[in-house]
Amino acid sequence: MPPSNRPLPPHVDVAIVGGGPAGLAAATRLKERGVASVAVLDREPAAGGIPRHCGHYPFGLRECHRLLRGPDYARRLVARAEAAGVDIHPATTVVAVAPGPRLMLSTADGKAEMTARRVLLATGVRETSRAARFIGGDRPLGVVSTGALQSMVYLGGAQGARRPFASPVILGSELVSFSAILTCRHAGIRPVAMVEAGARITARRFAAALPRLFGIPLHLGTTLTAIHGRSRVEGVSLRGPDGGEWDIETDGVIVTGAFTPEATLARLGHLALDATDNGGSGGPVIDQFGRCSDPAFFAAGNLLRPVETAGWSWQEGVAAGDALADSLAGALPEAESTVTVTTDHPAIKLALPQRLALPLSGGMTHIQLRLTRAVRGRLTVKDGDEILWSRDIAGLPERRILIPLAGIAGKIHGDTVTLSIAEPA
Amino acid sequence: MSDVAPDSLPGSLPDPSADGTEIFDVTVIGAGVVGCAVARRLTLEGARVVVVEKGADILDGASKGNSGILHTGFDAPPGSVEQRCIAAGYREYLDIRARLNLPLLETGALVLAWTEEEEARLPALMDQARANGVDDVALLSRREILTREPQLASHLRAGFSVPREFVIDPWSAPTAYLLQALANGAVCRRGTEVLGGSFDGQTWHLASTTGTLRSRAVVNCAGLYGDIVDQRLTGASRFTIRPRKGQFVVFDKAAAALAQAIILPVPTAKTKGVVICRTSYGNLLVGPTAEDQDSRSDASTDSENLQRLRAKGIEMLPALADVPVTAAYAGLRPASEHKDYQISAQPERRYITVGGIRSTGLSSALGLAQEVRALLAGFDQRYTAPPETAWPRVGVLTEYGERPWAEPGNGGIVCHCELVTRREIAAALDGPLPARSLAGLKRRTRVTMGRCQGFYCLGALAEITEKRFDIPLAGPDAAE
Numbered sequence: 001m002p003p004s005n006r007p008l009p010p011h012v013d014v015a016i017v018g019g020g021p022a023g024l025a026a027a028t029r030l031k032e033r034g035v036a037s038v039a040v041l042d043r044e045p046a047a048g049g050i051p052r053h054c055g056h057y058p059f060g061l062r063e064c065h066r067l068l069r070g071p072d073y074a075r076r077l078v079a080r081a082e083a084a085g086v087d088i089h090p091a092t093t094v095v096a097v098a099p100g101p102r103l104m105l106s107t108a109d110g111k112a113e114m115t116a117r118r119v120l121l122a123t124g125v126r127e128t129s130r131a132a133r134f135i136g137g138d139r140p141l142g143v144v145s146t147g148a149l150q151s152m153v154y155l156g157g158a159q160g161a162r163r164p165f166a167s168p169v170i171l172g173s174e175l176v177s178f179s180a181i182l183t184c185r186h187a188g189i190r191p192v193a194m195v196e197a198g199a200r201i202t203a204r205r206f207a208a209a210l211p212r213l214f215g216i217p218l219h220l221g222t223t224l225t226a227i228h229g230r231s232r233v234e235g236v237s238l239r240g241p242d243g244g245e246w247d248i249e250t251d252g253v254i255v256t257g258a259f260t261p262e263a264t265l266a267r268l269g270h271l272a273l274d275a276t277d278n279g280g281s282g283g284p285v286i287d288q289f290g291r292c293s294d295p296a297f298f299a300a301g302n303l304l305r306p307v308e309t310a311g312w313s314w315q316e317g318v319a320a321g322d323a324l325a326d327s328l329a330g331a332l333p334e335a336e337s338t339v340t341v342t343t344d345h346p347a348i349k350l351a352l353p354q355r356l357a358l359p360l361s362g363g364m365t366h367i368q369l370r371l372t373r374a375v376r377g378r379l380t381v382k383d384g385d386e387i388l389w390s391r392d393i394a395g396l397p398e399r400r401i402l403i404p405l406a407g408i409a410g411k412i413h414g415d416t417v418t419l420s421i422a423e424p425a
Numbered sequence: 426m427s428d429v430a431p432d433s434l435p436g437s438l439p440d441p442s443a444d445g446t447e448i449f450d451v452t453v454i455g456a457g458v459v460g461c462a463v464a465r466r467l468t469l470e471g472a473r474v475v476v477v478e479k480g481a482d483i484l485d486g487a488s489k490g491n492s493g494i495l496h497t498g499f500d501a502p503p504g505s506v507e508q509r510c511i512a513a514g515y516r517e518y519l520d521i522r523a524r525l526n527l528p529l530l531e532t533g534a535l536v537l538a539w540t541e542e543e544e545a546r547l548p549a550l551m552d553q554a555r556a557n558g559v560d561d562v563a564l565l566s567r568r569e570i571l572t573r574e575p576q577l578a579s580h581l582r583a584g585f586s587v588p589r590e591f592v593i594d595p596w597s598a599p600t601a602y603l604l605q606a607l608a609n610g611a612v613c614r615r616g617t618e619v620l621g622g623s624f625d626g627q628t629w630h631l632a633s634t635t636g637t638l639r640s641r642a643v644v645n646c647a648g649l650y651g652d653i654v655d656q657r658l659t660g661a662s663r664f665t666i667r668p669r670k671g672q673f674v675v676f677d678k679a680a681a682a683l684a685q686a687i688i689l690p691v692p693t694a695k696t697k698g699v700v701i702c703r704t705s706y707g708n709l710l711v712g713p714t715a716e717d718q719d720s721r722s723d724a725s726t727d728s729e730n731l732q733r734l735r736a737k738g739i740e741m742l743p744a745l746a747d748v749p750v751t752a753a754y755a756g757l758r759p760a761s762e763h764k765d766y767q768i769s770a771q772p773e774r775r776y777i778t779v780g781g782i783r784s785t786g787l788s789s790a791l792g793l794a795q796e797v798r799a800l801l802a803g804f805d806q807r808y809t810a811p812p813e814t815a816w817p818r819v820g821v822l823t824e825y826g827e828r829p830w831a832e833p834g835n836g837g838i839v840c841h842c843e844l845v846t847r848r849e850i851a852a853a854l855d856g857p858l859p860a861r862s863l864a865g866l867k868r869r870t871r872v873t874m875g876r877c878q879g880f881y882c883l884g885a886l887a888e889i890t891e892k893r894f895d896i897p898l899a900g901p902d903a904a905e
Binding site for chain 1: 675677678679722723724725726727728729730731732735746747749750751752753754830831832833834835836837838841842844847862863876877878879880881883884885887888891896898899900
């Protein structure tokens with residue numbers, strides 16, 4: 001694991017925290033726009049982000065126009081950024097950010113500091129841990145996230161795939177849960193059950209065929225109430241839709257999905273965070289340019305919200321690159337003249353951007369919305385009592401719902417727009 | 426029963442006990458915080474000590490799940506052994522901590538009354554504190570408390586401050602005690618359970634899962650198994666352990682800014698109640714529950730209690746609602762039918778029991794060790810302290826100290842949430858008490874303790890710890 005040999009510059013035009021699809025896309029775009037010094041800081045031994053350990057298809061359709069496995073896709077994005085003149089520093093951890101902007105760093109050589117004219121946070125998402133989901137029971141070895149499983153299976157180097165278990169239970173049914181199935185197949189691990197608390201599979205239908213295809217029993221409407229085992233997992237307790245409880249033998253649990261933004265730098269720093277407990281994303285508060293509450297800081301990619309595809313994050317990165325270049329050139333509207341985007345329906349999990357800088361030209365083209373449960377009704381954007389835009393939706397949890405900003409551009413008079421859903425009585 | 430191999434002993438130290446021929450001065454049974462402190466004290470007095478631990482690692486029983494508070498003993502029963510040992514342990518910790526490189530987070534504590542009944546009990550609690558020599562307690566009005574701790578819920582009524590209640594590191598402290606014992610000539614055998622023994626008038630002959638041990642005296646510090654060890658060695662015990670489980674919820678580091686002081690409730694007869702407390706590792710914890718149970722090993726958590734603790738935390742500190750939960754764990758307190766500690770000595774067979782240390786062991790351990798030394802001096806045993814004492818310094822584990830990620834040559838960060846470097850992990854795997862499990866590595870370095878709970882670093886850890894753990898994190902064979 002060679003640490004970065006390239007010395008860290010003390011000052012750059014743009015410092016990008018996180019070298020996944022969003023960060024690399026933004027960096028590449030910034031170089032294309034002629035920005036002189038762009039540094040990508042990535043804490044892993046190599047840049048590339050989560051796709052580095054997603055050893056399966058499909059990646060790259062949007063940005064490389066071909067179907068790639070995650071690691072090949074990651075390498076391609078890194079090569080493209082380097083060819084564009086981006087300075088990539090792997091094995092470099094940003095420990096804290098501060099106004100200035102200033103970045104406090106750690107490498108194998110100890111701590112360092114960097115200043116930048118602009119900072120882009122692109123630190124991505126992670127799966128919620130077992131603890132954060134309040135799953136009780138013992139605490140044996142063999143309870144891992146999909147991400148951890150994939151890093152064991154795909155980043156094993158010469159040693160090859162490592163297997164933390166032989167026959168685990170998969171908790172969750174998001175897209176990543178099916179990615180976990182593929183990872184298991186690759187490593188010769190045979191899942192014994194897939195457990196989903198909801199009444200239906202969260203991911204889209206094509207993925208739902210996988211468990212049947214591989215003969216994995218699927219338990220819908222079922223919660224995992226406890227994990228058992230002294231040193232290794234020995235079993236789990238489940239509670240079915242009718243309240244009945246039973247145990248199954250297993251030697252592991254893959255705790256999948258329920259992504260949460262890796263927003264630590266914003267949380268522990270000075271940037272406003274969109275709290276999840278009242279309809280927030282868990283990521284930093286941004287405007288349509290990805291600009292944070294401190295306008296020298298921007299954010300892009302899955303840090304903004306759980307969770308989008310690599311291709312979507314890449315596209316957000318490109319847009320952030322443009323916004324950063326415009327910002328350096330003094331070509332963005334003032335961040336102060338902003339409209340707050342609020343929500344007033346309990347099924348709305350998050351909406352972003354949380355602020356809109358007027359006039360609405362450039363930057364993101366849509367407001368992104370996520371639901372916590374299936375909702376049918378009329379989605380409206382209001383300015384006071386005035387309806388600016390509306391559309392009937394039949395929305396499902398964790399699916400992308402988009403509101404075109406063009407639909408409300410030029411119509412906003414107040415300082416707040418409110419998203420709501422009128423459900424038929 | 427132990428299914429792990431006994432220690433291959435550290436580095437250059439020979440282990441004459443391995444063949445059972447050496448007669449030690451003292452066998453300390455149990456490497457929890459009490460056993461570690463006793464081993465240290467007796468070694469520094471000049472005794473040749475062997476510590477035996479049935480677990481694969483030290484601190485694997487009651488000592489692995491506590492709140493990390495260094496108590497003054499203000500609320501202990503006046504005149505109790507517990508109060509005396511906490512007071513002495515507290516003083517000695519402050520005295521030695523700098524030399525061992527142990528942290529001290531000078532938080533102070535606030536005892537808060539949330540109801541009229543609780544408020545009515547404050548004066549008596551303050552009198553009790555003064556009777557225990559904690560004479561700097563001060564009554565505070567609701568307004569004064571909210572000025573100090575503006576994030577507290579405003580429905581609190583009143584309270585008092587205990588300025589010298591502090592936060593320490595529940596893992597590096599006992600580890601440092603034992604490491605100092607080892608550095609001064611003690612021996613530690615992990616994975617060694619004492620099955621029985623006899624005293625022939627001169628020497629104890631202890632049968633263990635790893636062979637026979639001989640010593641002139643025995644100190645039982647077996648915590649959750651204290652009564653069982655008594656029965657195995659003396660045929661009787663003056664107490665019966667009835668474990669009391671305590672579950673804790675650990676909030677993200679962002680929560681540490683929400684409460685400067687340790688927030689204590691008005692205690693009941695049974696428990697100190699639910700505490701809000703910063704940790705040495707930069708988090709904030711809420712807990713414990715108090716659940717009596719029969720099992721001595723079941724430290725499981727349950728969803729209902731964890732969510733209740735979170736809700737209780739939010740009730741007292743509303744801003745916690747916005748802070749994610751990082752971890753949850755449970756500890757087992759070795760409670761007995763007695764309210765006070767159970768320390769007893771049997772001079773006729775040079776046997777001492779230190780039992781029923783129900784919840785304050787981290788604070789009292791050094792004081793308990795002083796008691797044991799005094800009791801042992803009453804036997805016909807005399808030791809000569811070595812002319813020089815080694816003071817090994819433990820690595821900085823606390824969030825509030827300068828850690829290796831800030832230093833050159835750290836090898837790079839492996840655990841991103843807790844900023845644990847390759848150098849620290851290597852030291853924990855190779856040191857005098859090498860970690861042989863993920864739990865042991867956690868306690869020595871903080872790896873995987875953070876908000877992602879291993880999402881980012883388990884893959885790297887599986888690689889780094891390959892062939893180092895009794896039970897590997899993963900491997901080509903784990904799936905067989």
